Every structure is written in C-alpha cells, then in structure tokens.
C-alpha cells in the first residue's frame with residue numbers, strides 16, 4: 001500500500017518534470033499503480049485507517065507524486081452526504097479541451113500532499129472544464145466538471161506538467177481575484 005513515505009516532496013525533480021504520456025495497453029505495473037493510488041485516497045479519507053498509517057487526507061494523487069513520471073492521476077472526491085462520490089476515476093493522458101471564462105478558487109486555499117507547509121492564497125482555476133481522458137482500460141471519456149471536482153482535476157493535471165498549486169498564487173495580492181470569479185467553500 002502507498003503511505004506518506006512513498007510521496008515525494010518539494011525539491012525532488014520529478015515534481016517539476018513533464019510526465020510521460022501513457023501508451024495502451026498499460027503494463028501490469030502501471031495498472032497496479034493506478035489501483036494503489038486510488039486505494040491511498042480511500043485510506044486517507046477513512047479516519048481510522050488514516051490515523052493508523054498516519055496518512056494525510058487527499059482527494060487526488062498524481063503518479064509523479066509517487067516518483068513515477070507518467071500522465072496518470074487518481075481522483076476521489078466524496079459527496080458531502082456520503083452518497084456516491086462527486087467524481088471517482090483514474091485519469092490517464094488527461095486534456096482540458098474547453099473551459100469557462102469564469103474562474104474559481106477554494107476559499108481556504110489549496111493543500112498538496114507533496115508540500116509540507118501552508119501556502120496561503122487563492123489558487124484561481126477554471127470553474128468549469130470539459131475534460132478528455134482515458135481510463136486504465138484505454139476507454140476514452142469526455143466529461144464536464146464544475147466547482148470542487150473541476151478544481152481537484154486541474155490540481156492533479158498540473159502535477160503531470162510539473163506545476164504546483166502555489167505557482168498560481170499572486171504573492172503580492174494572494175486573496176485578490178476577479179469580480180466574476182467564484183470562491184468555493
């Protein structure tokens with residue numbers, strides 16, 4: 001299972017690299033990694049398991065964060081009421097093919113499992129995106145996401161291109177945003 005010791009931190013060059021596009025069929029090793037990344041997210045969101053293994057909670061994990069420079073990220077965004085997740089899949093070779101002009105940012109800022117410090121500020125992203133990706137079986141998907149799930153997917157896609165959330169923060173005006181941009185709780 002993946003634990004925090006498998007997650008690389010700032011300073012490791014893999015975090016700042018362009019990840020390699022996956023080719024299909026994925027190797028057994030790459031399929032196993034996808035499974036392990038999703039399992040990490042599930043474990044990290046379970047208070048008992050997270051406590052037992054000292055896991056930081058996350059809703060997304062990209063392969064470069066476990067030192068695998070491959071365009072693959074697992075996303076598990078739970079719903080508030082404990083029903084079906086808002087979004088759950090491992091996205092391979094993801095591409096944002098269109099997006100809203102309107103921006104959005106998490107009101108509390110963003111955290112990252114690979115960044116062991118608080119970096120305050122609005123991370124302004126697209127509020128709505130149309131995302132094309134492949135699942136681990138090579139099936140192509142084209143989906144529209146908005147608000148929190150859209151923000152999480154953009155955070156994970158950034159990882160595949162060596163971008164970290166605080167690259168988007170305007171450090172002179174960290175909590176300033178355009179009038180029409182949304183602040184998401």
Ligand SMILES: CNC(=O)c1cccc(C)c1Nc1nc(N2CCN(c3ccccc3Cl)CC2)nc(N2CSC[C@H]2C(=O)NC)n1
Nearest residue numbers: 045057058059060106108109110111112113118151152155
């Ligand atoms: C600095 N302020 C903050 O971090 C911050 C502070 C307050 C609120 C938010 C909303 C913040 N922001 C933020 N909170 C999260 N979580 C909230 C708690 N949650 C969770 C926790 C426990 C069980 C189950 C779950 Cl689900 C896990 C996810 N996740 C992200 N990000 C940025 S996009 C990728 C995603 C990620 O997985 N990061 C590790 N940002």
